[in-house]
Amino acid sequence: MATAHRPKDPQRREKIIAATLDVIAEHGIAGTTHRRIAAAAEVPLGSMTYYFSGMEELLTEAFMLMATTVSRRYMEIMDAATTREEAREAVVEVITGDIWETPRTLTLSYELYAFSVKNERVREVIRHWMSQSRVAIGRHFDPMTTYALDAAVEGLTIHRSFQPEITRETVREIVDRLTREDEPPARL
Amino acid sequence: MATAHRPKDPQRREKIIAATLDVIAEHGIAGTTHRRIAAAAEVPLGSMTYYFSGMEELLTEAFMLMATTVSRRYMEIMDAATTREEAREAVVEVITGDIWETPRTLTLSYELYAFSVKNERVREVIRHWMSQSRVAIGRHFDPMTTYALDAAVEGLTIHRSFQPEITRETVREIVDRLTREDEPPARL
DNA sequence: CCGGTAAGTGTACAAGCGTACACCTCCGGG
DNA sequence: CCCGGAGGTGTACGCTTGTACACTTACCGG
Numbered sequence: 001m002a003t004a005h006r007p008k009d010p011q012r013r014e015k016i017i018a019a020t021l022d023v024i025a026e027h028g029i030a031g032t033t034h035r036r037i038a039a040a041a042e043v044p045l046g047s048m049t050y051y052f053s054g055m056e057e058l059l060t061e062a063f064m065l066m067a068t069t070v071s072r073r074y075m076e077i078m079d080a081a082t083t084r085e086e087a088r089e090a091v092v093e094v095i096t097g098d099i100w101e102t103p104r105t106l107t108l109s110y111e112l113y114a115f116s117v118k119n120e121r122v123r124e125v126i127r128h129w130m131s132q133s134r135v136a137i138g139r140h141f142d143p144m145t146t147y148a149l150d151a152a153v154e155g156l157t158i159h160r161s162f163q164p165e166i167t168r169e170t171v172r173e174i175v176d177r178l179t180r181e182d183e184p185p186a187r188l
Numbered sequence: 189m190a191t192a193h194r195p196k197d198p199q200r201r202e203k204i205i206a207a208t209l210d211v212i213a214e215h216g217i218a219g220t221t222h223r224r225i226a227a228a229a230e231v232p233l234g235s236m237t238y239y240f241s242g243m244e245e246l247l248t249e250a251f252m253l254m255a256t257t258v259s260r261r262y263m264e265i266m267d268a269a270t271t272r273e274e275a276r277e278a279v280v281e282v283i284t285g286d287i288w289e290t291p292r293t294l295t296l297s298y299e300l301y302a303f304s305v306k307n308e309r310v311r312e313v314i315r316h317w318m319s320q321s322r323v324a325i326g327r328h329f330d331p332m333t334t335y336a337l338d339a340a341v342e343g344l345t346i347h348r349s350f351q352p353e354i355t356r357e358t359v360r361e362i363v364d365r366l367t368r369e370d371e372p373p374a375r376l
Numbered sequence: 377c378c379g380g381t382a383a384g385t386g387t388a389c390a391a392g393c394g395t396a397c398a399c400c401t402c403c404g405g406g
Numbered sequence: 407c408c409c410g411g412a413g414g415t416g417t418a419c420g421c422t423t424g425t426a427c428a429c430t431t432a433c434c435g436g
Contacts, residue, residue, distance in 0.1 A: 028217070028302060029216070035392085035393080035394095044415050045415080046415040046417090047414075049396075110301040110302040111302050113301075114299050117291070127351060130347060144365060151339070154339075154347060155343035159339055174332065174339070177333075177369075178365075181369070197384095223423080232385050234386065236424090237426075238383085
């Protein structure tokens, strides 16, 4: 029969994908190897080719997981805001909060962007992520403000990681300024 | 004597550095090897270890060249503006103009950021680049506007590369909006 | 004209890589 | 009880990599 004998472990695959992100974060794509991932995931080397057709698939799936996870967190923060003032604070939180505080996520973002240059599927995921972000912001602000805020989130997050002298207060002031003359959307 | 016999070729070294950027742009850091660079630069493999202590040095020098070059171009565009309106247009030009139009520079930027995570010297170069950018923008706008514009340049450049529907006109509108209530600095 | 020496290179090697696949394990049906 | 076959893995292979270093080249002082 086609029934599985030993219950094939569906967690094995996801464990490997998660481990891949760890390895990328620590060594960069350039230093990411099947062996290192296998060690990090605590699975035998043979599992790598059993579950994945090759490096490309491994990286693609890992980055898809990462994008989805961060995007979801981003949406949660934005959607939790109900008033205009909360929305402003939410944007500040997205820029300065714990999503990015760990260098890990930011490091992964750089590698993600670099990898996307050579991988259409990942590019598609990024486009979707960006669209979602604009939808989330757009629930609180008018379209032009939304574009500006969205770009500011990207730019400030990156710049702050290199120049910590850009404080949360400065970010707050910039967000206030960007949203000062905004026409709120008709419905919440 | 200590005089050089055959005039040692100082261009060889720079040629290799330039070729390194070409290889990174085409294959990513992960696909960058001594052999590929040697082929691109049309120099023998032995030259690689003769002029550079290893991959790290090669990449570091290449990224330093790139950052310096792009930063200089950026400054030129900003400094050419003399009126407030020209300054606005200059910012739009930096975001949508030919610095970034070629995917090459943007691709290299992603790789640059990724590499900087593991290289303090490159991180320092990026910090300097960012400071310079803010000085260039700061000549035309007040400090808070400068922060906002600087972040917008980073964010919009990246987002536009994934979402071409963000037109030059949209960028123009965002820049106008960011600079509308700005207090110009005392002296031009 | 001819050594000596600095400049530069071809080649070889060990390490580490991705990947394939022969093999083992173990359960469910008969 | 045993056997067929699916699930999973250890190992080995061919290849590419970074790097060192013995060597060749060609000039310049004498």
